[in-house]
Amino acid sequence: MCSCQEHSKSTTETAAKPLDNGVSFRVDDMTCGHCAGTIKKAIETTLPGTAVNADPESKLVTVEGFGDYAAIKSIVIGAGYTPSAAPASA
Structure with missing residues (x-):
């Protein structure tokens, strides 16, 4: 997690939103631009060819070019953040 401030944890669960060529989900402990940059870099470095928009x-977080939410969730957790969603049923 980002060391710039204390992050709050939310227990709110919402479904990840599948896109035609990607996925969109919440990361409640992404609180600043540094957090967003860390998440974006972790995903784009691990999954070349993806485009990530992370808005604190x-x-x-919206990931285009890769739709496997479980893999993306693992990357975000590895970066120190907590995706608050489970993938939506198709």
Whole structure:
């Protein structure tokens, strides 16, 4: 996690939103631009060819070019953050 401030944890669960060529989900402990950059870099480095938009204001992360939420979730957890969603049923 980012060391710039104390992160709050939310227990709110919402479904990951599948996209045509990716996935969108919440990361409630992404609180600043540094957090967003860390998440974006972790995903894009591990999954070349993806495009990541991580918005700390809305707490939403959108990954285009790869739709395996379980793999993306593992990467985000490895970066020190907590995706608050489970993948939505198809």
